[in-house]
Structures are given as C-alpha cells and as structure tokens.
Amino acid sequence: MSEAADRRAPTMADVAKVAGVSHQTVSRVLSDHPNVRESTRARVREVIAELEYRPNPAARALVTKRSRTLGVIAANTTLYGPASILAGLEHAARAKGYLIAAVSLDELSETALRKALEHLAAWGVEGGVVMTPHERTVAALLRLAAPFPIVTVEGGHDLDVPGVALDQYAGARMVTEHLLSLGHASVWHVTGPREWLEAEGRFQGWRAALDDAGAPVPQWLGGDWSAASGYRAGQLLAAAHRSLDQASKPTAVFVANDHMALGVLRALREAGLRVPEDLAVAGFDGLPESEYFAPPLTTVRQDFAAAGRAGIDLLLQRIEDPSATPVHTTLMPELVIRSSTAARP
Amino acid sequence: MSEAADRRAPTMADVAKVAGVSHQTVSRVLSDHPNVRESTRARVREVIAELEYRPNPAARALVTKRSRTLGVIAANTTLYGPASILAGLEHAARAKGYLIAAVSLDELSETALRKALEHLAAWGVEGGVVMTPHERTVAALLRLAAPFPIVTVEGGHDLDVPGVALDQYAGARMVTEHLLSLGHASVWHVTGPREWLEAEGRFQGWRAALDDAGAPVPQWLGGDWSAASGYRAGQLLAAAHRSLDQASKPTAVFVANDHMALGVLRALREAGLRVPEDLAVAGFDGLPESEYFAPPLTTVRQDFAAAGRAGIDLLLQRIEDPSATPVHTTLMPELVIRSSTAARP
DNA sequence: CTGCAAATTGTTAACGTTAACAGCTGCCCG
DNA sequence: CGGGCAGCTGTTAACGTTAACAATTTGCAG
Incomplete structure (x- = not known):
C-alpha cells in the first residue's frame, strides 16, 4: 500500500541508485573487495539491508560459471546409515557455502543412475x-563418465574415482576377534547381499579373522539387509544349533547389520535359544535402537557425520583440480560391546 | 587430441552455427515450439546430440526468472518417517521437472530455521x-514470513500455510479402539514430546477414543521418541502392573511411536511381564522392522510416499497462485495388527 | 500470376551479475 | 609546485538464454 514498486525484487542497480554509487561498487562490497572506502561500504550495506536486496544467483552463476551447488545421489535413504551420511554431507556442504541437490534412487540400475546424473x-x-x-x-x-567431478561414499577403493569409505573389513575383524576372544571355537556369519561392497568387506574381514585365528570357517548364510531375511537366517541357525554335534554347532554369530540381527534375535527367541548363553550375536551399523533389542546388541558403530565431511572435502578438492590422482579416505569404526555377546559363563 | 576446442561447453550459438540456423531456432526446438519445420527440428536435434549440448541453466533461469528448484527443510532425517517423506518429495519433484535442494536441521530453533530459509x-x-x-x-x-512460497508437511492444519498431514488423530483413535475392542478396560499411553504436533495429535486421538468409550483416562507417561525413553516408561508400566489393584492396573498401552515401543517391550520383558498376555502393546509409524520386534508389534502405518507427492502438488499449486487460500491435505493411516495385541485369552 | 495469410526463420534487446579496464581523486616526494 | 602513484570509483562489455518483434518464405485462392 505504501509503495507501488513492491512488484519485483530489487536489483544491484536499485541498491546502487539509492546508495548513490555505481552497481560495481555494490558488487565490490558484496564480495568484500578491499578497495572500498569504509564509509561507502557502510552506506551500501545499509541500503542492502533496507531494501532486503538479495543477489540473483542465476546472474552470478552465469558470469562466474559456478553454480555453488553439489549433487548427492543416494539409494536406500530410509536406512539409518545412508540417511546419516546424507545429513552429514549437507551440513559440510552448507558450511562451505554450497547447496546440496539431492536425488534419491529407488532402483540401482545403470539407467536410473544415468538419469540421476543427467538430472x-x-x-x-x-x-x-x-x-x-x-x-x-x-x-x-x-562406464558413464559423469559430466562433472564425482566422489563416492561407501564405494570401495579399487577405482580411479576418489572416495570415502568406512572400513568394513576392519570393523568385521574387530567383532569377529571379539567373539573369538570370548572363547568361541568359531563364529558364524549372516552376510548382506554380496554385490554390496559393504557386505563384501564385512565378509572378508570375518573370514580373515577366522583364518588368522586358525578357526574353522562355517557355512555362511546369505541375507538382504532386511529384518525378514535375518529372521530366516536365525531359524536356520537355531536348527543347526539343535542338530549339529557339539564341536560344530554355532555358538556365536556375526550378522552383517543390525536390522538382520533383530530378525535373528527373534528367530532364536522363538526357537527357545538364549542369547548370549546358547548363541552370542553381534551386529553391524550401530543403530541407536540396537541398545534396546532383546538383548541389547553388540555392534560396530560408524561415524557417518565424519564420512559426510570427508566426502565434501574430497569433492571440493576434486573440483579444484579434476586431474589430480584420486585420493581415498578411510574411516575407522568402533566396536560397541553389549550383553548379546557377554563373556561365556 | 583430435580437436582443440574441447575446452568449454558448447553453447546454443555453437549448435546454431553447425546446424546452419539461428540460435533462436535452436531455442525453439528445445522448448518444443510448434512452428519449426520438421526437417529443421531433426537437424538441430542431431547437432545437439553430436555436440552433447546442454542448455545453461543459469542463463535460462536469469531470463525466465524461474530456477525450477524447490527447497526442503527437514529435521530428524535419520528417522524412518522423515527420511521416507524426503524421498517421496524428491521423486515427485523430479517427475515434475524440479530439482530438490535439501537442508537438514539438527536443531529446531528459530535461528536455525531462519538460516535454512536464507540459505x-x-x-x-x-x-x-x-x-x-x-x-x-x-x-x-x-513469524519469519519466508521469502518464497511454503508448504508444510506434518505441520498441523491450524495455519494459513498450506500443508499435508497424516491423520495422527484418526490413527490414534484406531489403535485405541482396537485395544478397547480386545476387552481392555482402558488403554495407557506413552506420549511423544507434547510440543510435537504429531505427538499432540496422537494424544488427542487416544483421549477422545477413551472418552467416547466411557473408559477411564489413566495417567499418561511422557517420552521423547527415543527407545531409551520408552524403556523408562516401560519400567514404570511394569511397576504399575505389579503394584496397582486389579481394576486400575495397566493391561494395554498405546505407545506414540515404534522406537519407544521397542524400549517398552524390553523393559516389560526384563520385568518378567508377558506381551500381550499381561500387557498388550501397540506402536505408531509402521517401521518395517517392527514386524520383528519381540513380539511383532501392532502399529499404525503411514503412506509417506503419498505424503511427498501431495506436498509437491500443493507447493506447485502455491507457486502458481500464491494468493489462493491455503489448502490442506490429510492422509489416512492404516492399522496393522500383529501379535503384540492379540485378542485376550 | 498476384497477393495475402500463415508458417517459418532471423534480429535485437533484455535478464543481473562480475571482469577488465579507465578515470578521478588526494597525497607524498623530489 | 609538478609528477607519480596509490586508493577508490565508474564505464563498458561479456555470460547464454528467452521474449518480442521483424523479415522472409511458402502455400494457395482468386
């Protein structure tokens, strides 16, 4: 009502006119250029605040050729791990003055990935x-050769793409060794889908720990990360516990993630087996609620926020110099011992 | 090696030159303008593909004044519900040709919100x-009066901001009525933090169902969504079950989310109470893993993907006509009955 | 054929910013 | 007191697209 010019957003020229300077001076104030008299700078700042001027990002991007936007492509974002990393990436990017554009994949096909990159x-x-x-x-x-620099998170290290990874192998060794140290002759394993790099890393770590300890390697059971698949694996473990002889029956199991471990626990409970007395169970991921499973679950906790920060650092570095040799960052997880693997009586 | 011009990305003018037309014609082809001869259109398309030309979004945004980008501000993105909605929003936006810029809040202060909006x-x-x-x-x-049109998700309906909400009230009524129908004299309640609208809605629904049935309203227990707080509430319920007289002791409890219900279950188990025989337990949210709790949990499932779609629809509508009266969309949840509330013997 | 409308194409001018360079002060030093 | 050199400010030209309008070509009726 007061003014009629409320229609369009103020431009740099508007600020300049009101402040009695050229638009270039406004630009200089905005970019903290040193050669601006203090009084001028103050005056311009004042007008900017008064008019609620906001630089037009499109115009800026057009001339600087920098969008100050980073993309994130993620699958399974409803799981705790990926969701945590996503949040970590966003925080790190925002702190560095970048916007995060998120694309979530519900299918892991090459086509879906290509579409996401194209988007x-x-x-x-x-x-x-x-x-x-x-x-x-x-x-x-x-294969796709993305049209912009890329880094991976949890993508493995055998690539000429830089990436951040949590050390699945080391984590798996830690749990397995922990179980062996409790006096178990061997440790069984419920895997994740083997084509997932995390599942593979955990599998290898488990196996290496057994080999190093000279322990026999029992038949492993395949899962798909879901509690349902853990439940099926748990039923099998219970059956094995009942029917195998004393020497080869399972007394300890390392489950490749906490969700599946939840399913295992339910199956064992239904089969009348006690945890950890009859069968010790350990998971992987460090879900906050794993502390409230029945019984509270021994697991491996990962620092997802740190992974996010490391990912952004790597990416910005990659953008600065795309031709530098790819660097990999590895983060160490942490073993959290709870009563699902208490020491054997 | 073959060509030296691999330096900068091709522009519309480059395409035009190669195709032997004006840049405007290229623009017309890109925007599917009808008045372009079929042969010309084909030729231009060919050159676009050949040069791998990609329109410059900054230049386009500058002149059209449309960024084709939508922002999403979310807290607690590591929880199943928010994460699912986020994914739903992203899919819906992408389908409509928009990019999603994500900002995750780890603190719910007004300052944090203002910063996110400003970003x-x-x-x-x-x-x-x-x-x-x-x-x-x-x-x-x-209060902040965002500098762009806004819609809320799970933000309640008593606002002049349009929004999508899942009907917490109805869901809570459904569970409570279900428990009453199993023969319980009353239903106890573990709330979420009361300043959360979802918690409040569930509380109100619970209370209304009891009132309508003429059932007494027991003292409710306050939680904070975490399994830990559910555990503490569970200990209290167990104590009440032991010490109160037959008429007023808890025999059924509606817990405001599945995570807290997990904590309640653990506390009851530790106290030696059987679920559902001694105490029936129901949750809210429909976590996929709630099926594998001990025992499998009766809960209320919400369609988060639908909420995401509805949110984007509402927002685009709002962008079209910011002055239209705010519309609210309500989505109905679904009761999932499992053995934690099996019929009383 | 001629002319006129419709279809197709081209030309020019924005959009709002930063970069490059030019100009204008005022001050210090010889 | 003149020259030069900072320090500050202004002017002009991009950046790559779409919009508005002008120009040209085509098709077809008269």
Missing part, C-alpha cells in the same frame, strides 16, 4: 557425491 | 517444503 547435470551442479554401496552401480558409474 | 533463498528456490512437526517451529515459520 543433476541439467541443473549445472559443480560436482556430485554418489553413495553407491552396490558394486554394479560403481561399475556403471565408471 | 535456500540465496540460491533462488521457487518454493519450499518445511517438515516441521514441532509446534514452535511452525510458529517461527509464520
């Missing part, structure tokens, strides 16, 4: 983080 | 979805 490219992101725990996806990523 | 505004988003289940945050949102 981000169409908006001019400067780089992308791809959370592709899946081996085939990583392969696809390499 | 998105600085990148010129056309609108934003705010997932603010927290009452104070919603109030803050109203």
Whole structure:
C-alpha cells in the first residue's frame, strides 16, 4: 500500500541508485573487495539491508560459471546409515557455502543412475557425491563418465574415482576377534547381499579373522539387509544349533547389520535359544535402537557425520583440480560391546 | 587430441552455427515450439546430440526468472518417517521437472530455521517444503514470513500455510479402539514430546477414543521418541502392573511411536511381564522392522510416499497462485495388527 | 500470376551479475 | 609546485538464454 514498486525484487542497480554509487561498487562490497572506502561500504550495506536486496544467483552463476551447488545421489535413504551420511554431507556442504541437490534412487540400475546424473547435470551442479554401496552401480558409474567431478561414499577403493569409505573389513575383524576372544571355537556369519561392497568387506574381514585365528570357517548364510531375511537366517541357525554335534554347532554369530540381527534375535527367541548363553550375536551399523533389542546388541558403530565431511572435502578438492590422482579416505569404526555377546559363563 | 576446442561447453550459438540456423531456432526446438519445420527440428536435434549440448541453466533461469528448484527443510532425517517423506518429495519433484535442494536441521530453533530459509533463498528456490512437526517451529515459520512460497508437511492444519498431514488423530483413535475392542478396560499411553504436533495429535486421538468409550483416562507417561525413553516408561508400566489393584492396573498401552515401543517391550520383558498376555502393546509409524520386534508389534502405518507427492502438488499449486487460500491435505493411516495385541485369552 | 495469410526463420534487446579496464581523486616526494 | 602513484570509483562489455518483434518464405485462392 505504501509503495507501488513492491512488484519485483530489487536489483544491484536499485541498491546502487539509492546508495548513490555505481552497481560495481555494490558488487565490490558484496564480495568484500578491499578497495572500498569504509564509509561507502557502510552506506551500501545499509541500503542492502533496507531494501532486503538479495543477489540473483542465476546472474552470478552465469558470469562466474559456478553454480555453488553439489549433487548427492543416494539409494536406500530410509536406512539409518545412508540417511546419516546424507545429513552429514549437507551440513559440510552448507558450511562451505554450497547447496546440496539431492536425488534419491529407488532402483540401482545403470539407467536410473544415468538419469540421476543427467538430472543433476541439467541443473549445472559443480560436482556430485554418489553413495553407491552396490558394486554394479560403481561399475556403471565408471562406464558413464559423469559430466562433472564425482566422489563416492561407501564405494570401495579399487577405482580411479576418489572416495570415502568406512572400513568394513576392519570393523568385521574387530567383532569377529571379539567373539573369538570370548572363547568361541568359531563364529558364524549372516552376510548382506554380496554385490554390496559393504557386505563384501564385512565378509572378508570375518573370514580373515577366522583364518588368522586358525578357526574353522562355517557355512555362511546369505541375507538382504532386511529384518525378514535375518529372521530366516536365525531359524536356520537355531536348527543347526539343535542338530549339529557339539564341536560344530554355532555358538556365536556375526550378522552383517543390525536390522538382520533383530530378525535373528527373534528367530532364536522363538526357537527357545538364549542369547548370549546358547548363541552370542553381534551386529553391524550401530543403530541407536540396537541398545534396546532383546538383548541389547553388540555392534560396530560408524561415524557417518565424519564420512559426510570427508566426502565434501574430497569433492571440493576434486573440483579444484579434476586431474589430480584420486585420493581415498578411510574411516575407522568402533566396536560397541553389549550383553548379546557377554563373556561365556 | 583430435580437436582443440574441447575446452568449454558448447553453447546454443555453437549448435546454431553447425546446424546452419539461428540460435533462436535452436531455442525453439528445445522448448518444443510448434512452428519449426520438421526437417529443421531433426537437424538441430542431431547437432545437439553430436555436440552433447546442454542448455545453461543459469542463463535460462536469469531470463525466465524461474530456477525450477524447490527447497526442503527437514529435521530428524535419520528417522524412518522423515527420511521416507524426503524421498517421496524428491521423486515427485523430479517427475515434475524440479530439482530438490535439501537442508537438514539438527536443531529446531528459530535461528536455525531462519538460516535454512536464507540459505535456500540465496540460491533462488521457487518454493519450499518445511517438515516441521514441532509446534514452535511452525510458529517461527509464520513469524519469519519466508521469502518464497511454503508448504508444510506434518505441520498441523491450524495455519494459513498450506500443508499435508497424516491423520495422527484418526490413527490414534484406531489403535485405541482396537485395544478397547480386545476387552481392555482402558488403554495407557506413552506420549511423544507434547510440543510435537504429531505427538499432540496422537494424544488427542487416544483421549477422545477413551472418552467416547466411557473408559477411564489413566495417567499418561511422557517420552521423547527415543527407545531409551520408552524403556523408562516401560519400567514404570511394569511397576504399575505389579503394584496397582486389579481394576486400575495397566493391561494395554498405546505407545506414540515404534522406537519407544521397542524400549517398552524390553523393559516389560526384563520385568518378567508377558506381551500381550499381561500387557498388550501397540506402536505408531509402521517401521518395517517392527514386524520383528519381540513380539511383532501392532502399529499404525503411514503412506509417506503419498505424503511427498501431495506436498509437491500443493507447493506447485502455491507457486502458481500464491494468493489462493491455503489448502490442506490429510492422509489416512492404516492399522496393522500383529501379535503384540492379540485378542485376550 | 498476384497477393495475402500463415508458417517459418532471423534480429535485437533484455535478464543481473562480475571482469577488465579507465578515470578521478588526494597525497607524498623530489 | 609538478609528477607519480596509490586508493577508490565508474564505464563498458561479456555470460547464454528467452521474449518480442521483424523479415522472409511458402502455400494457395482468386
């Protein structure tokens, strides 16, 4: 009502006119250029605040050729791990003055990945983080040759793409060794889908720990990360516990993630087996609620926020110099011991 | 090696030159303008593919004044519900040709919210979805007067901001009525934090169902959504079960979310109470793993993907016509009955 | 054929910012 | 007191697209 010019957003020229300077001076104030008299700078700042002027990001991006936007491509974002990493990436990016454009994949096909990359490219992101725990996806990523610099998170290290990974292998060794140290002759294993790099790393770590300890390697059971598949594996473990002879029956099991461990626990309970007395169970991921499972679950906790920060650091570095040799960052997980693996009586 | 011009990305003018037309014709082909001869269109398309030309989004945004980007502000993204909604929003937006810029809040203060809005505004988003289940945050949102159109998800309906909400009240009524129908004299309740709108809705629904049935309203227990707080509430319930007289002791409890219900279950188990024989337990949220709790949990499932779609629809509508009266969409949840509330013997 | 409308194409001018360079002060030193 | 050199400010030209309008070609009726 007061003014009629409330229609369109103020531009740099508007600020300049009101402040009695050229638009270039306004630009200089905005970019903290040193050669601006203090009084001028103050005056311009004042007008900017008064008019609630906001620089037009499109105009800026057009001339600087930088969108200050990073893309993130993620699958399984409803799981605790990926969701945590996503939040970590966002915080780190925002702290560095970047916007995060998120794309969530519900299918891990090469087509879906290509579409996601294309979507981000169409908006001019400067780089992308791809959370592709899946081996085939990583392969696809390499074939596709993304139109902008890329880093992976949980994508393994055998690539000429830089990446951040949590050390699955070391984590799995830690749990397995912990179980062996409790006096178990061997440790059984429920795997994740083997084409997921995390599942593979955990599998290898488990196996190496057994080999190093000279322990026999029992038949492993395949799961798909879901509690349902853990439940099925648990039923099998219970059966094995009942029917195998004393020497070879399972007394300890390392389950590749906490969700599946939950299913295992339910199956064992239904079969009348006690945890940890009859069968010790350990998980992997460090879900906050794993402390409230029945019984509280021994697990491996990962620092997802740190992974997010490391991912952004790597990506920005990659954007600075795309030709530098790819660097990999590895983060160490932490063993959390709870009563599902208490010492044997 | 073959060509030296691999330096910068091709522009519309480059395409035009190669195709032997004006840049405007290229623009027309890109925007599917009808008045272009079929042969010309084909030729231009060919050159676009050949040069791998990609329109510059900044230049386009500058002239059209549309960034085709939507912002999403979310807290607690590591929880199943918010994470699912986020994924739903992203899919819906992408399908409509929009990019999703995500900002995750780890603190629900007005300052944090203002910073998030400012961050998105600085990148010129056309609108934003705010997932603010927290009452104070919603109030803050109203005070702040965002610089772009806003819709809320799970933000309640008593606002002049349009929003999508899942019907917490109805869901809570459904569980409570279900428990009453099993023959319980009354139903106890473990609440979420009361300043969360979802918690409040569930509380009100619970209370209304009891009132309508003429059942007494027992003292409710306060929780904070975490399994830990559910555990503490469970200990109290167990104590009440032991010490109160037959008429007033708890025999059924509706816990405001599945995570807390997990804690309740553990506490009851530790106290030697059987579920559902001694105490029936129901949750809310429909976590996939709630089926594998001990025992499998009766809960209320919500369609988060639908909520995401509805949110984007509402927002785009709002961007079209910001002055239209705010519309609210309500989605109905679904009761999932499992053995934690099996019929009384 | 001629002319006129419709279809197709081209030309020019924005959009709002930063970069490059030019100009204008005032001050210090010889 | 003149020259030069900072320090500050302004002017002009991009950046790559769409919008508005102008120009050209085509098709077809008269």
